[in-house]
Amino acid sequence: MGRRGKKKGRPISGWLVFDKPIGMGSTDAVSKIKWLFQAEKAGHAGTLDPLASGMLPIALGEATKTVPYVQDGAKVYRFTVAWGEERSTDDLEGPVTKTSEKRPSEAEILALLPKYTGVIMQIPPQFSAIKIAGERAYDLAREGETVDIPAREIEIGRLELIETTPEGNSVFEIECGKGTYVRSLARDMGRDLECFGHISTLRRTEVDPFTAEDLVTLEQLEAAVPKAEEGEEVVLSYDAIDAYIVDTGAALECLPQVAITDDAAAKIRLGNPVIIRGRDAPVEAEEACATARGKLVAIGAIEAGMFKPKRVFAG
Structure with missing residues (x-):
């Protein structure tokens, strides 16, 4: 059996709310953004015709797991x-x-x-x-x-x-x-x-849930791309362009939010259910988000006060 090749790109995750220019196709826009961020994985949430401009949310890395929630947004x-x-x-x-x-x-x-x-x-x-x-x-x-x-x-x-x-x-x-x-x-x-x-x-x-304030133009991104002079051997910093990334969890504001401990997060990331504690925690929910220290851990169902993970996110 052949060995899988190493993924190319950076393991960056989050949403880029791209202001797509007229003349660019949605697939071309995803390819451009993936290249600018040197991302391992990217995908868009809703096609926008080449003759149309404006908001094209593009998911990077782990955020691609949340694409359906943005596609369903108004x-x-x-x-x-x-x-x-x-x-x-x-x-x-x-x-x-x-x-x-x-x-x-x-x-x-x-x-x-x-x-x-x-x-x-x-x-x-x-x-x-x-x-x-x-x-x-x-x-x-x-x-x-x-x-x-x-x-x-x-x-x-x-x-x-x-x-x-x-x-x-x-x-x-x-x-x-x-x-x-x-x-x-x-x-x-x-x-x-x-x-x-x-x-x-x-x-x-x-x-939804993004607004015009989240929009980032191609010119802004190109200006923020790290550059090295020919022949230079330096570690490039992506801090400037990464600052435009919106947290993955922003796509899931429509779901009930459940705060969990680090120990519970570790169990969930292994695919195990955990008991949800807290006075305001929902007892039943078809879909909910579990977060630890404000970071997205998983999407899952809550049944009888137990969170059962369906889709887990890397820490």
Whole structure:
């Protein structure tokens, strides 16, 4: 049996709340961040289209175990709908497929918004990562196929008209749940208003639990990368760039938090259950976080006052 090769990179863990620039794909962004931090492992929590900018939370190391909790978090987008044209991709990338001379009034738009608030059914774009018979919808669309994508239930908590641009386009802000396609929203509103529409700008401003204050730009990261002169044999310090990392546990603020002792943490890290003590400790919970000295130890279930680890984190 061949020996496993040693992992390349630093064993750094935490979240980097990246302000993704327009033109960069989500996978490319993860690769860039992984290289800048020289991290062993990295992954993102929710794809952001290349034509979109804004918040792309990227998990490093142990934080990749918490990706599902961030993916499920509410998201906020600021976007512009250009009226009068529908496009194959529902954004600027695709060719125009339908046109109209009509432009909606502010009153017409405001009257429509309640239809797109709450739990609704939405059909994803033809150019999306949805799998149809094992293939990505965008691959089929690029081959010229029109695929039948079933509608899915999504939840929109808030949809507001922010302003009208000098060109007559509409700027909106939306707070929505997992699986919402803002491009589909522009398409469907345009059809309802009988004027057609597509996304011309899209920026994600929040992904719960992170906020705009957590955002870090590529320029900031590149300026903080440790550098050594050619030929120098020095130990590089990553303190400056590591300062941008958000603690892994921040992704789990939605779960009950249980403080445990160092001895209990050692047992849990070996996969053993422990009794939860303390007046405020929950007796039952499907999922909860165990922390020791403020550091994440494990995610697990609490049953009859006993914490049973499901996912353990390195100390």
